Amino acid sequence: MRNTQKLLAFLVVGFFMLSMNWSKNTQISLEKKTVAQTDSTIKYDEATGLVVSEGLELVVAHCTGCHSSKLITQFHTDRQGWLEKIRWMQQKQKLWDLGEAEPKILDYLSKNYPPTEKVNRRVSLKNIKWYKL
Template identity: 55%
Template structure:
């Protein structure tokens, strides 16, 4: 009658486990992270979507990945200084009348106070990672 002993033993274990899991308070599975910002991110570049996106993509991702933008936060002067630096040393062209538009965009989404999109500071479920 060994089998009966084993089966009874298993049944007792199962019953105990079921009782314990029933008594256990609500298990703390991570709840869905709710994104509070309504900004959409372009799947191809990860950049914030607005009416200036196409212009910024054309001007700013021709030589390098958008990641260089995504991982930086500068003031308007800071971004302007980066543009001047790229113009001096990296053959970036004159942005002409699009420069203020590009700067507005950069400061709005990648200004110093825009910490929300910075992957280094918070896990960002809405960010679409892409290959460099």
């Protein structure tokens, strides 16, 4: 009889310690999560999904009239690449002269959407919403 009691007590203590350890672990993983969330300092514009950064207003004004901003956010290239893209749209897609806004738009694009390895591995976008011209 005594042995059974001992065994029971042992089990209870063991269980208690296990659950303590379990809650400790979950606490740690919860902490990690919060850290990861507060870690990302990049903010995204709610309406367009574009990175909030200097020049955003210009990009919204000049670049989201014809097509979804997704076309921009999925594209990554350097300043020269962005310039070529703009020139191409000006020649083929009736994009207007960006004037003084052009260097600022290029600053924004090359800073926030620079070339990345990921872009090649990314699956191509589906269901792009087109705006009526």
